[in-house]
Structures are given as C-alpha cells and as structure tokens.
Amino acid sequence: MTISSFSSPVTAKIRNLTDYHLRLLHGVVPPPSGTDIANTLKYFSQTLLGLLRDIQARPLDLLHHRAQDCDRLALFPNLDYLGLHQALVALVDVMPLIQSGTQGFGQALLNTLACLVVFLERQVIDTLPYLIASMMTAVPEPLHQQLITTLCYYILPVTVGAAVEEGEEENYATASVPAVLMMIFQYTENSAYHCELLESLMALKPDIVKDLLCVIAFGTPSSRPPAANLLFYYWPSLNPTLYDRRGIHIKFSGMPPIFI
Known part of the structure; x- marks a missing residue:
C-alpha cells in the first residue's frame, strides 16, 4: 500500500478530531459524544497497528534506546504523527466537557496513545507520562486500572526506562516523575494502584525515593499521606519504630514493567 493511500x-x-475539540471547547450544539470521538480514535489505533505489522524490523526494541531514535523513525512512512499527538492532547484538555460516552472515549484514547508512542520523536514521547497521568483527573473510575496499566507497562519503560547516552542531562520524562506520582496519589485512593505505579518505577529509576520525598515535601495535601505510607513500607529503615509502622498492610506483587 502506498504512502499516499x-x-x-x-x-x-x-x-475530524480537531473539529470535535473545537465543538466541545466552544459549546457548539449538538456536542460530539464520547462514542463519536472513540470511533475516530479506533481508526487511528487500527491504522498504526497495521503499519507496525507491515514493518519487518523491530521498532519496539529500538524504542528502549534513545541513541537509536533516528533508526526507529526512519522505518515509518511520512505521516502526520505529531499532528495526531497534538489533536489527542487537545482532546485530553476538554475531557470534562464530554457529556456522554466518556468511558468509551477514555478507553479509545489510551489505546491510541499506546499505539502512537513508537511513531513519535523522543522529546514528544518524554511528555507522555505526565499527559497520561493528568487524565486521572477526568476519566471515570472504571478506567483507572487501564490508565495505570498503560502508564506502567507501555509508557514508563520506554521513557523513564529508556537507556540514556553517557553525559545526557535529566530528560523531561524523569523530571516529571514526582508530578506523575502526585496526580495518581491524589486522584485515586486505591493503594493497589499506588503500589503498582511505584513498583514499576522502582524497577526503572534507582533514585525513586527522592521523587517520593519530593511529593511528601511539596505535593498536595491528599497526595502526601500515600507517599509517606509507601516510603515507610518499601524503605522501613527510614522509620524503624515498629509502633509508627502499625496499620501499613498494603502489598502489591505485580509483573515487572514490559512493553508488548
């Protein structure tokens, strides 16, 4: 199949996605439903997966190495991947304005982002952890598990976990980890999600304890208690008094971060 096709x-x-965004933003009647937008998003996820199936190389392996980004991007046809990403970011901003079909829209949006990541330039990929974590403020509770799964197993391993070149300064993905933790801790009270996220980050970032301390020191009031709880649970030597550790019974035994 040709590129033009x-x-x-x-x-x-x-x-179409840009039109949906503008109609929601300006309150045009009738507003698009989440189902309408989800149907368009499914086209993109199916198209992107089709492109990956047609490529003989293994771009997903290259995605784990920042130094191989040029080789990875050279594998793909010249399509407007950045324009699609910008349209998705705009839709995230207007999620609270969607009146019906929110769950189907959120599910399709997460699926599309997971498919799109391999086609993007590195500086855009590094913004995805924060973008997806920010969706926690608007997605319905039944989608919290999918959001955490997308973040832990599809996005963080190829951003925070991507091999860096020697001498490279801290990138946006690693710098955004405290903000990612804070948003997840603030917008869900499910301790299993907190543990799943932290354990995934522990496998990818050796100094994750500093990010927890950052949330405890500067986070929102509702994000600080979960951060302190996790700190003393996973690093009990920081709080050696047995009395102070009473009531901390959370435990999550999750899979190591993977990228399929």
Whole structure:
C-alpha cells in the first residue's frame, strides 16, 4: 500500500478530531459524544497497528534506546504523527466537557496513545507520562486500572526506562516523575494502584525515593499521606519504630514493567 493511500484519510481524520475539540471547547450544539470521538480514535489505533505489522524490523526494541531514535523513525512512512499527538492532547484538555460516552472515549484514547508512542520523536514521547497521568483527573473510575496499566507497562519503560547516552542531562520524562506520582496519589485512593505505579518505577529509576520525598515535601495535601505510607513500607529503615509502622498492610506483587 502506498504512502499516499494512507496520508489522505489520516489527515482527514485528524481534522475530524480537531473539529470535535473545537465543538466541545466552544459549546457548539449538538456536542460530539464520547462514542463519536472513540470511533475516530479506533481508526487511528487500527491504522498504526497495521503499519507496525507491515514493518519487518523491530521498532519496539529500538524504542528502549534513545541513541537509536533516528533508526526507529526512519522505518515509518511520512505521516502526520505529531499532528495526531497534538489533536489527542487537545482532546485530553476538554475531557470534562464530554457529556456522554466518556468511558468509551477514555478507553479509545489510551489505546491510541499506546499505539502512537513508537511513531513519535523522543522529546514528544518524554511528555507522555505526565499527559497520561493528568487524565486521572477526568476519566471515570472504571478506567483507572487501564490508565495505570498503560502508564506502567507501555509508557514508563520506554521513557523513564529508556537507556540514556553517557553525559545526557535529566530528560523531561524523569523530571516529571514526582508530578506523575502526585496526580495518581491524589486522584485515586486505591493503594493497589499506588503500589503498582511505584513498583514499576522502582524497577526503572534507582533514585525513586527522592521523587517520593519530593511529593511528601511539596505535593498536595491528599497526595502526601500515600507517599509517606509507601516510603515507610518499601524503605522501613527510614522509620524503624515498629509502633509508627502499625496499620501499613498494603502489598502489591505485580509483573515487572514490559512493553508488548
């Protein structure tokens, strides 16, 4: 299949997403439903997966190494991946304005982001942990598990966990970890999700304890208690008094971070 046969419908569908965003933003009647937007997003996830199936190389392996980004991007046809990403970011901003079909929309949006990551440039990929964590403020509770799964097993391993070049300064993904932790701790009280996120980060970032301390020191009032609880649970030597550790019974035995 030629590039032009992909390019025209992809561009048209991106314009559809932009139109949905503007209609929601300006309150145009009738507003698009979450189901309408989800159907368009499913086109993108299916198209992106189709492109990956047609590529003989293994771009997912290259995604774990920042130094191989040029080789990875050279594998793909020249489509407007950045334009699609920008359209998705705009839709995240107007999620609270969607009146119906929110769950289907949120599910389709997470699926599309998970498919799109491999096609993006590194500086854009590094913004995805914060973007997906910010969705916790708007997605319905039944989608919390999918959001955590997407973050832990599809996004963090190729951002925070991506091998860096020697001498490289801290990137946006690692710098955003305290904010990611704070948003998850603040917008869900489920301790299993807190543990799943932290254990995934512990496997990827050796100094994650500093990020926990940052949340405890500067986070929102509702995010600080879970952060302190996890700190003393996983690093009990920081709180050696047995009396102070009473009531901390959380335990999550999750899979190591993977990227499928």
